Amino acid sequence: MKTVSPFLELADDAPRVRVWFDGQPLDLPAGANLAAALLAAGVQVFRHTPVSGAARAPFCMMGACFECLVETGGRVQQACMLEVEDGMRIARPYDAEANDAAL
Numbered sequence: 060m061k062t063v064s065p066f067l068e069l070a071d072d073a074p075r076v077r078v079w080f081d082g083q084p085l086d087l088p089a090g091a092n093l094a095a096a097l098l099a100a101g102v103q104v105f106r107h108t109p110v111s112g113a114a115r116a117p118f119c120m121m122g123a124c125f126e127c128l129v130e131t132g133g134r135v136q137q138a139c140m141l142e143v144e145d146g147m148r149i150a151r152p153y154d155a156e157a158n159d160a161a162l
Contacts, residue, residue, distance in 0.1 A: 076145035087143045094120060094127045094138035097149075105129055105138060109153045128152050 073088040080102060087096040094117040097105070104114040106128050117127035120139045127138040135152045 076143060078143060078145075078147040078149060080149045081151060089143055089145065091143045092120075092139060093129070093141040093143050093147075093149075096143050097138060104151070106151045107153060 073091070075086040076089045078085050078087055080097065085097075085100050085102075087093075087100060094105075098117060102116075104116060105126070106115050107113060108115060115126045115128075117139055118124045119126070122137050122140045125137060128135050129138045130136075130150045130152045131141070131147055138149075
């Protein structure tokens with residue numbers, strides 16, 4: 060799915076793999092940086108803060124700020140520190156119980 064995004068893909072012919080973000084399928088470039096791939100696919104909100112509920116998305120893209128936290132593989136991790144893998148199931152942390160109920 061192409062969207063208007065300041066994040067451009069470097070290779071249109073990169074092999075794609077299927078992942079799920081909050082139960083929705085996405086085809087992302089295999090081995091790409093997960094945060095960058097989600098942004099390029101049009102995902103604008105990665106999580107909400109547990110206290111105020113404010114929306115958050117990647118900021119530093121180098122693992123320092125923790126704004127890009129996602130839940131995958133049963134763990135909350137920084138998306139900017141992960142590579143896209145086939146079959147990943149990614150959820151917004153702190154919303155995970157609601158996301159599981161929707162599946």
